[in-house]
Structures are given as C-alpha cells and as structure tokens.
Amino acid sequence: MRRAFAFLVMIVLLLVLGISSSDQAMRWVSKARYQQEGNLGSDKYRYGDLYGLSYLPDFRMLKDTSLITNQFTSEGLRDMDLYILGDSYLYSYIHMDTTNFARSKQVVFRKWSEGTAGAIVLQPTGNKKVLLIESVERNMGTLIDMLRVRAHLEGYKAPLTWNESFNATLADALYDPLLEQNIDFTLFNFQGLSFLKSLKAQVNLNLFHRTTPEVVLSRDHQFLYMKETMDSLQKGSSFYPISAEDIQVLLARMTKIEQYALSRGFDEVIFSFIPNPVAITQTESRRTNQLIVSLSKANHGQLHILDPTQVLAKGGKSYFFKSDSHWNQQGAQAWLNQLNQYLIKL
Amino acid sequence: MVFNSLQFLVFFGIVTAAYFLLAHRFRWMLLLVASCYFYMAFQPIYLGILGFTIVVDYYAGIYLERFEGRAKKLFLALSLMANIGVLAVFKYYAFFTGNFMHAASYFGYTLQIPQLSILLPIGLSFHTFQAMSYTIEVYRGHQKAERNFGIYSLYVMFYPQLVAGPIERPQNLIHQFYEEHVWDVERVKAGLFQMAQGLFKKVVIADRLAILVDAVYGSLAIQSGGNLVLASVFYSFQIYCDFSGYSDLAIGAAKVMGFDLMTNFRAPYLAKSIPDFWRRWHISLSTWFKDYVYFSLGGNRVSIPKWYFNIMVVFIISGFWHGASWNFVIWGALHGVFQLIGITVSRRFPALSPENARGIYFRFLQLWTFVLVTFAWVFFRLSHFADIKLYAQRLVIWNVDAPLGLHVNEIVLSLLLILGLLFWEHRSTNKISPKLWLLPMILLAIYFLGVFSLKQFIYFQF
Incomplete structure (x- = not known):
C-alpha cells in the first residue's frame, strides 16, 4: 500500500515536471484550461493579466479579447508591404492583416518573443517595403537593440563563449526557464482555488497595504500597474530618471537600426512606442519621465517616430484596462487610426 | 533551484x-x-x-x-x-x-x-x-x-x-x-515538520524583514537613526531566519529520507555571551574552525598572548570565509575582539562571568550579546566603507521621516513574529517537542503570510 502510494506520488510529480518542462505540452494544457469553464478551468488571463497575478477581487472584470478588424477595407492605393516587429499590444488587439492597415498589400507580423524564428524574408514584390518597429515603453531599453533586430531580420545569433554555450546547451536540455511558473500553472491555477488566492490578496491588501510583488495598485485604487513601470529604480519605469544624454543614446541606437534595416532592403522604417499605462492615466502624484515625448522632440524629424502619447491622452483612463497591463480595444483603435494616417502620408 | x-x-x-x-x-x-x-x-x-x-x-x-x-x-x-x-x-x-x-x-x-x-x-x-x-x-x-x-x-x-x-x-x-533506511512515519513527520518550520522562517519572516532592510540599507543617505536601528535589528533576524530556515529545510529533507545531518543552529539570540553565541550559530562551521584551525594552533593550551592570538586568527579567517571583502574581515575581527574582552573581564572579575549569571543579570547578558552581534552584522551587511561611514553619520539623525518599505501593520507583525520566534526557541531549548497539529497551521500561515519572491538564500553566495 505504502509502495503504491509512493509510486503514485512519483508518477504524478513526474507528469507535472514533464508537462511543465515542455513548451508544447504547456501550450496544449493552457489552451484546454483557458477554454474550460468551472473549477478545473483557469482564469489567469480571463480577467486581465494583472488580476491573474494579484487576484484582488475588486479587479475581477471580464476582459474583452475581441480583435479589431476591417478598419481599412477600401480598395484604394495598395502599394506597400508592411512588416511589423511588435508585441502583445498589437497582436492581442489588432488582426494582423491588410484589412486593418492603410496602403498595405501585404502584412507580415513578427513577435519580439520569437527571436529564434529565423530571418524575416522580404517578398520580391515591387511594393514599398516598410518596417514598423513597435514596443511598449517599459521594454524599449531592451528591445531597441541592434542584436535583437538582427535576430529577426537576418536570423543572427550572437556567438557564445564555450562556457556560455555549454551552460546554455545543458540548461536548455534540463530546464525550461519558465519551469517555476509552469509548475504553478499546472498545479495551482484552477478557478476552484481562486477564492483562496483572492482571500490571501485581500488579507495582504487590507492588513499590510501590499499586493503581489509584481503588481502595484494606483493611488486612487482604480488601476493595477506592473511594478516594473512604477518603480523609479527600474529602467522600464515611467518614473525612472532620464537625462538628455540617455535620449541621445537611444536615438543613436535607433538611427543605427534604421540604417541597418535600409541596408537589408526596407524602404522606410517607422518606430512606434506605446507609453506605459501610468504615463497616460496619470493617477499618481509624481511626474512621469515623458520618455517617448522627449524622444520625439529630440528627433527633429530625422527618424520616423510615431508617438501616440497625445492621441492616447485624449482617451486617458478610458483607453486602458483596470486589471491588465495593456490598453483596451479603444486604445488600440486610436493608435491604429494614427498609424493609418501616418502610412497614408508616408 | x-x-x-x-x-x-x-x-x-x-x-x-x-x-x-x-x-x-x-x-x-x-x-x-x-x-x-x-x-x-x-x-x-x-x-x-x-x-x-x-x-x-x-x-x-x-x-x-x-x-x-x-x-x-x-x-x-x-x-x-x-x-x-x-x-x-x-x-x-x-x-x-x-x-x-x-x-x-x-x-x-x-x-x-x-x-x-x-x-x-x-x-x-x-x-x-x-x-x-x-x-x-x-x-x-x-x-x-x-x-x-x-x-x-x-x-x-x-x-x-x-x-x-x-x-x-x-x-x-x-x-x-x-x-x-526504511519508511518511518514518525521520522517522515518530523522531517516534514522541520521543513515547514524552515520554510516559515524563510518566506514569512526573513523575506518579509528583507523588504524593510533592503529599503533602509538601500537609501542610507535619507534615513534616520531610528530606522537604521530598526533595520539593523531586523537584519539580525533576517539573516538568522534565512540561514537557519535553509538549514531546517536541508536537515528536514534529509531526515525524511532517513539521514541525520548535524544541528546547525541552537537559538543563537538567546546566547549569554559571544562564545556562547558561536556554540549556537552556524555550528557546523564554528566546530570546523575549532577542530581544524583553533586546535591545530594550540587552542587555549598555550600562553595567554598566544591564546588571544589564536582566537583572533580563527575569527578573522572565519570572516574571510564568508566573503572576499574587507567588511567580512572586520565582522570576523569584531567577534574576535568581543570574545577577548569577554575573556579578560571574566578572568579579572569572576563574579561577572556569564557562566555564573542568573536572573536579571542573565537576561541582561543575553540582551547585551544580541546588541554586540547586531552591531557586528552592520559590517556584514554593508560592503563599502563609504556606506559604513554614511551609516554612522545618519545614526545620530533622528528627526527625519524616511521610507521604511513596510506598512506599520506589517512592522508590528514582523515584531510579533520575532518575539514568537524567540519564545518558540526558548520553549524548544527547554525540550518541549513540537505538536503535529501545528503543521497544517504553519502551512496555512506560510500561504497567507508568506512573501513569495523566490529570494535567494543569503548564504548561497558564500
């Protein structure tokens, strides 16, 4: 009996480890669990990614996951191949096809996270080839980097020392870097356990005025933000102090990236940076660093920079989810309209 | 992992x-x-x-x-x-x-x-x-x-x-x-209990105290003396709960499989003197130094100057063992100096010797030992001389309102946890065995009060 119990424990845990270590298995399990209603389903993202981290009951608001479609269906001039290097601010809200983008004859979208997917192949058409590089403010410092862009445009991989290579090969074979969160998902992310998580979140908020480490509550308690965007010690924060020199460094990096992309066969390169939600909602008493606005001003029209700050500011809080780190469909729509105007004039 | x-x-x-x-x-x-x-x-x-x-x-x-x-x-x-x-x-x-x-x-x-x-x-x-x-x-x-x-x-x-x-x-x-090793239910229970106790010390106490300690030590230039004292006391318990928590997890995990590892901590903050502290703190290391370095140098069976020299050598090496930095050497040397002063006082005034202490004097010695140990920990925590200087300068400034990183309720909880820990250890040293019904309560407390930041154990860096 005891041996049977030990055997059962071992098999179950080996299964958990196996599933949590495999990207494919995790994709399958996640899909099944997200689709499932009831106690065995998962509500990690159903109510917003920040709710899924904090489980604060006041932010349990069903998230609209519909995609924006058919924004630019006119048969007008279609003379552009649009290549987009972007993040979840785009692909989670906008259908990436020609019906949404002005002048586009073809739309090719590549996620930043697919850095090992190989080179983006330019189609041999006579159309104007435009590269749109998009990133949310908090990731700009990391993503606006030549090596990362090269990884996507030519499949470049930075050479590793033998030590790094050995470590990386062995670590890849043995451990999934997401193992911890995958095990958490596999073992504990059930709707049936949400009440416990909510209770814990409430106890910590009411007693200690604290949420989960990754999430910060806005001053007016209306929004959840990623801590990374609020902590003035972190570079992705809207409160991280920036100097004129930092702006020049960033512009220099962008100029190099533009030159590189032009040399790879693109005709135009557009950069668009989405402000962190707190930079638009302005719920805090502190002043934000206005990174994107400063960047646009210092650019003096040399690079194509699409700054949506003003457009988003018009909608303010109404353009962002309260329990998610992203904008909502209205915010995405406002940006898309601005982009299409820009593309028409390009 | x-x-x-x-x-x-x-x-x-x-x-x-x-x-x-x-x-x-x-x-x-x-x-x-x-x-x-x-x-x-x-x-x-x-x-x-x-x-x-x-x-x-x-x-x-x-x-x-x-x-x-x-x-x-x-x-x-x-x-x-x-x-x-x-x-x-x-x-x-x-x-x-x-x-x-x-x-x-x-x-x-x-x-x-x-x-x-x-x-x-x-x-x-x-x-x-x-x-x-x-x-x-x-x-x-x-x-x-x-x-x-x-x-x-x-x-x-x-x-x-x-x-x-x-x-x-x-x-x-x-x-x-x-x-x-055969499956022994009592042994497995004891091992799991010790693991739960270690996890509690780590995620409920140490990682909670770390929030305040990191906030204060990370902004020395704007801190007040009161905050620095509080952070220093918290750091004493943070490092203890972090390290002894790890040891409990290690010893408990081995115990579940039937292995006995040596005890590494025995209520060190209840020590009545610095030598007593070292008989209770990181016992596996202090006995290592005693067995292989101190005794090899002659221990106390030498002339008094040589004996004092041996003590200082062992403590300085011990400090150096912790890290390749002068602050660790100073930390070790301070413990050596405290010990020498204690020995000298006890030799000249036998009535004051910790060995004979009773009642209030005994409690005073426990508190005094804690103060000395906490003072030394400041050098352990601050690796740059500029920071140590800044710490000393800010220690005398009391009328500023600087951030602590924790809400007042959480500071109160932290103090209660510290008192609870001392009380628990006092009972444990009096040979009162833990009750099994505490296990699910500890697990619940860990879940509701734990700070789950996957913070590395402090001693891993050594």
Missing part, C-alpha cells in the same frame, strides 16, 4: 518517492544523479569544479591511508592546496589582485593584473570545506578512506546540504549512505 520554489517541491517529491521505491543498493546512485541535477540547476558548468575537487580528494584519501610519514603529509598538503586553490581562484582572486593593485598605486606604481570574469560557483565554500574535512579526518585516522567513488562523490554532493551546509564530517555522513 532554491528550496523555497515549486521546482524544489516537485524535485523533492520525486526523489523521495523514488528513493523508497528503489532497492537499497541503487539508492546512492539515485541520490548522486539527483544531486547533480540539483546543482546544475544553478550553473551547469560549475559541476566541473566540484568534479575536480572530488577526484583530487578521493585519491588523496586513498593515498593518505596507504602512506605514512612525510609522504602522508605531502598528500594532505596536496589535497588542501587543491581545495584552497579552487577557493583562491574562484572566490579570492579578484580580492587579492584588486588589493595588490591598490597597494601598488599607493606607492606610485601602476599595475594592471588581468581579471577573471567568472561567477562565484554557488556554495563553493561549503562543499570545499566539507571535502577538506574528509581528507583531514582520513589523515588523522578518524575516518577510513572511502573506496566507492560514487559514495564519496555523494558525500560532497548530497543535495540537501550541498549549497549551504550544514558542513558535514565524514564520520557522521558517509556510513549513512551504506545503511538501509
């Missing part, structure tokens, strides 16, 4: 279940493979360093047994040099070369010694000392050389105590790998 992670929970469950399912003769192999996997979770390449010291010490043990006289001494010296050499390269190279260049520049010379861009292998000082313990004990004839290479490797690599101790002695551990 830290002990306060879900990865470890799964790993531990699989290894323990497999351990009891396997026939006895295969168990050491399972533990060895599991230990390699555990260590490689931190940095796979450093398994090579462990492999090097294992091979050297394995053969050194065999040759130490085979030879006598000068040859025997030579093999011991070779083994110690190999182990200390590894420490010197990976832990102390940057310190020595940096100080050498600094000293040269002081005398007007400019030296450029190439630096190694290497990360300190995790737990290096722990497993190196454990390996040295083996060759020294074989040399002294207290331990037979281990012929099974796998078992010897497991002695150095046994995963519960691989990265932060307790630093075992071969006489205590090696024979246990040969013994067949």
Whole structure:
C-alpha cells in the first residue's frame, strides 16, 4: 500500500515536471484550461493579466479579447508591404492583416518573443517595403537593440563563449526557464482555488497595504500597474530618471537600426512606442519621465517616430484596462487610426 | 533551484518517492544523479569544479591511508592546496589582485593584473570545506578512506546540504549512505515538520524583514537613526531566519529520507555571551574552525598572548570565509575582539562571568550579546566603507521621516513574529517537542503570510 502510494506520488510529480518542462505540452494544457469553464478551468488571463497575478477581487472584470478588424477595407492605393516587429499590444488587439492597415498589400507580423524564428524574408514584390518597429515603453531599453533586430531580420545569433554555450546547451536540455511558473500553472491555477488566492490578496491588501510583488495598485485604487513601470529604480519605469544624454543614446541606437534595416532592403522604417499605462492615466502624484515625448522632440524629424502619447491622452483612463497591463480595444483603435494616417502620408 | 520554489517541491517529491521505491543498493546512485541535477540547476558548468575537487580528494584519501610519514603529509598538503586553490581562484582572486593593485598605486606604481570574469560557483565554500574535512579526518585516522567513488562523490554532493551546509564530517555522513533506511512515519513527520518550520522562517519572516532592510540599507543617505536601528535589528533576524530556515529545510529533507545531518543552529539570540553565541550559530562551521584551525594552533593550551592570538586568527579567517571583502574581515575581527574582552573581564572579575549569571543579570547578558552581534552584522551587511561611514553619520539623525518599505501593520507583525520566534526557541531549548497539529497551521500561515519572491538564500553566495 505504502509502495503504491509512493509510486503514485512519483508518477504524478513526474507528469507535472514533464508537462511543465515542455513548451508544447504547456501550450496544449493552457489552451484546454483557458477554454474550460468551472473549477478545473483557469482564469489567469480571463480577467486581465494583472488580476491573474494579484487576484484582488475588486479587479475581477471580464476582459474583452475581441480583435479589431476591417478598419481599412477600401480598395484604394495598395502599394506597400508592411512588416511589423511588435508585441502583445498589437497582436492581442489588432488582426494582423491588410484589412486593418492603410496602403498595405501585404502584412507580415513578427513577435519580439520569437527571436529564434529565423530571418524575416522580404517578398520580391515591387511594393514599398516598410518596417514598423513597435514596443511598449517599459521594454524599449531592451528591445531597441541592434542584436535583437538582427535576430529577426537576418536570423543572427550572437556567438557564445564555450562556457556560455555549454551552460546554455545543458540548461536548455534540463530546464525550461519558465519551469517555476509552469509548475504553478499546472498545479495551482484552477478557478476552484481562486477564492483562496483572492482571500490571501485581500488579507495582504487590507492588513499590510501590499499586493503581489509584481503588481502595484494606483493611488486612487482604480488601476493595477506592473511594478516594473512604477518603480523609479527600474529602467522600464515611467518614473525612472532620464537625462538628455540617455535620449541621445537611444536615438543613436535607433538611427543605427534604421540604417541597418535600409541596408537589408526596407524602404522606410517607422518606430512606434506605446507609453506605459501610468504615463497616460496619470493617477499618481509624481511626474512621469515623458520618455517617448522627449524622444520625439529630440528627433527633429530625422527618424520616423510615431508617438501616440497625445492621441492616447485624449482617451486617458478610458483607453486602458483596470486589471491588465495593456490598453483596451479603444486604445488600440486610436493608435491604429494614427498609424493609418501616418502610412497614408508616408 | 532554491528550496523555497515549486521546482524544489516537485524535485523533492520525486526523489523521495523514488528513493523508497528503489532497492537499497541503487539508492546512492539515485541520490548522486539527483544531486547533480540539483546543482546544475544553478550553473551547469560549475559541476566541473566540484568534479575536480572530488577526484583530487578521493585519491588523496586513498593515498593518505596507504602512506605514512612525510609522504602522508605531502598528500594532505596536496589535497588542501587543491581545495584552497579552487577557493583562491574562484572566490579570492579578484580580492587579492584588486588589493595588490591598490597597494601598488599607493606607492606610485601602476599595475594592471588581468581579471577573471567568472561567477562565484554557488556554495563553493561549503562543499570545499566539507571535502577538506574528509581528507583531514582520513589523515588523522578518524575516518577510513572511502573506496566507492560514487559514495564519496555523494558525500560532497548530497543535495540537501550541498549549497549551504550544514558542513558535514565524514564520520557522521558517509556510513549513512551504506545503511538501509526504511519508511518511518514518525521520522517522515518530523522531517516534514522541520521543513515547514524552515520554510516559515524563510518566506514569512526573513523575506518579509528583507523588504524593510533592503529599503533602509538601500537609501542610507535619507534615513534616520531610528530606522537604521530598526533595520539593523531586523537584519539580525533576517539573516538568522534565512540561514537557519535553509538549514531546517536541508536537515528536514534529509531526515525524511532517513539521514541525520548535524544541528546547525541552537537559538543563537538567546546566547549569554559571544562564545556562547558561536556554540549556537552556524555550528557546523564554528566546530570546523575549532577542530581544524583553533586546535591545530594550540587552542587555549598555550600562553595567554598566544591564546588571544589564536582566537583572533580563527575569527578573522572565519570572516574571510564568508566573503572576499574587507567588511567580512572586520565582522570576523569584531567577534574576535568581543570574545577577548569577554575573556579578560571574566578572568579579572569572576563574579561577572556569564557562566555564573542568573536572573536579571542573565537576561541582561543575553540582551547585551544580541546588541554586540547586531552591531557586528552592520559590517556584514554593508560592503563599502563609504556606506559604513554614511551609516554612522545618519545614526545620530533622528528627526527625519524616511521610507521604511513596510506598512506599520506589517512592522508590528514582523515584531510579533520575532518575539514568537524567540519564545518558540526558548520553549524548544527547554525540550518541549513540537505538536503535529501545528503543521497544517504553519502551512496555512506560510500561504497567507508568506512573501513569495523566490529570494535567494543569503548564504548561497558564500
């Protein structure tokens, strides 16, 4: 009996480890669990990614996951191949096809996270080839980097020392870097356990005025933000102090990236940076660093920079989810309209 | 793979279940493979360093047994040099070369010694000392050389105590790998209880206190004396709960499988003197230094100046063991000085000796010892002289309102947890055994009050 119990424990845990270590298995399990209603389903993202981290009951608001479609269906001039290097601010809200983008004859979208997917192949058409590089403010410092862009445009991989290579090969074979969160998902992310998580979140908020480490509550308690965007010690924060020199460094990096992309066969390169939600909602008493606005001003029209700050500011809080780190469909729509105007004039 | 992670929970469950399912003769192999996997979770390449010291010490043990006289001494010296050499390269190279260049520049010379861009292998000082313990004990004839290479490797690599101790002695551990451990419900319960206790200390107390400590020590320039005192007291308990929490997890995990590891802490903040503190704090290391360094220097069976010298040497080396930085040396030296002052006072005024203390005087000595230890921890926590100077300057400024990083309710909770810990340890030292009904309560408290930030254990860096 005891041996049977030990055997059962071992098999179950080996299964958990196996599933949590495999990207494919995790994709399958996640899909099944997200689709499932009831106690065995998962509500990690159903109510917003920040709710899924904090489980604060006041932010349990069903998230609209519909995609924006058919924004630019006119048969007008279609003379552009649009290549987009972007993040979840785009692909989670906008259908990436020609019906949404002005002048586009073809739309090719590549996620930043697919850095090992190989080179983006330019189609041999006579159309104007435009590269749109998009990133949310908090990731700009990391993503606006030549090596990362090269990884996507030519499949470049930075050479590793033998030590790094050995470590990386062995670590890849043995451990999934997401193992911890995958095990958490596999073992504990059930709707049936949400009440416990909510209770814990409430106890910590009411007693200690604290949420989960990754999430910060806005001053007016209306929004959840990623801590990374609020902590003035972190570079992705809207409160991280920036100097004129930092702006020049960033512009220099962008100029190099533009030159590189032009040399790879693109005709135009557009950069668009989405402000962190707190930079638009302005719920805090502190002043934000206005990174994107400063960047646009210092650019003096040399690079194509699409700054949506003003457009988003018009909608303010109404353009962002309260329990998610992203904008909502209205915010995405406002940006898309601005982009299409820009593309028409390009 | 830290002990306060879900990865470890799964790993531990699989290894323990497999351990009891396997026939006895295969168990050491399972533990060895599991230990390699555990260590490689931190940095796979450093398994090579462990492999090097294992091979050297394995053969050194065999040759130490085979030879006598000068040859025997030579093999011991070779083994110690190999182990200390590894420490010197990976832990102390940057310190020595940096100080050498600094000293040269002081005398007007400019030296450029190439630096190694290497990360300190995790737990290096722990497993190196454990390996040295083996060759020294074989040399002294207290331990037979281990012929099974796998078992010897497991002695150095046994995963519960691989990265932060307790630093075992071969006489205590090696024979246990040969013994067949059966599933003992009481033992498993006791092991799980100790693990839960360790996890509580780590995620409920240490990682909570760390929030305030990091906030205050990270902004010394704007802090007040009151905040610094509070942060220093909290740091004393943070480091204790962090390290003893790790030890509880290690000892408990080993106990579940039937292994007895040595006790590493015995209510150190209830100590009545600095020597008493060191009999209760990181016992596996303090006894290591006592057995292999202090006694080798002659211990207290020498003239008084030589005795004092021996004490200072041991404490300075102990400080240096913790880290390649002057602040650790100062920390160790401070403990040495406190001990010398204590010895001197006790010799001149026997009535004041801690050994004779009773009642209020006894409590006063406990408090005084805690104050001294806490003062020394400041040097342990601050690695730059500029920070130590700033700390001293801000200590006398009391009328500023600086951020503490924790809400007042949480500070109160932290203080209650500290008091609860002291009370619990006081009861435990009076031999009152823990009740099983506490186990689910501890687990619930860990869930609701734990700070789950996957914060690394402080002593892993050593």
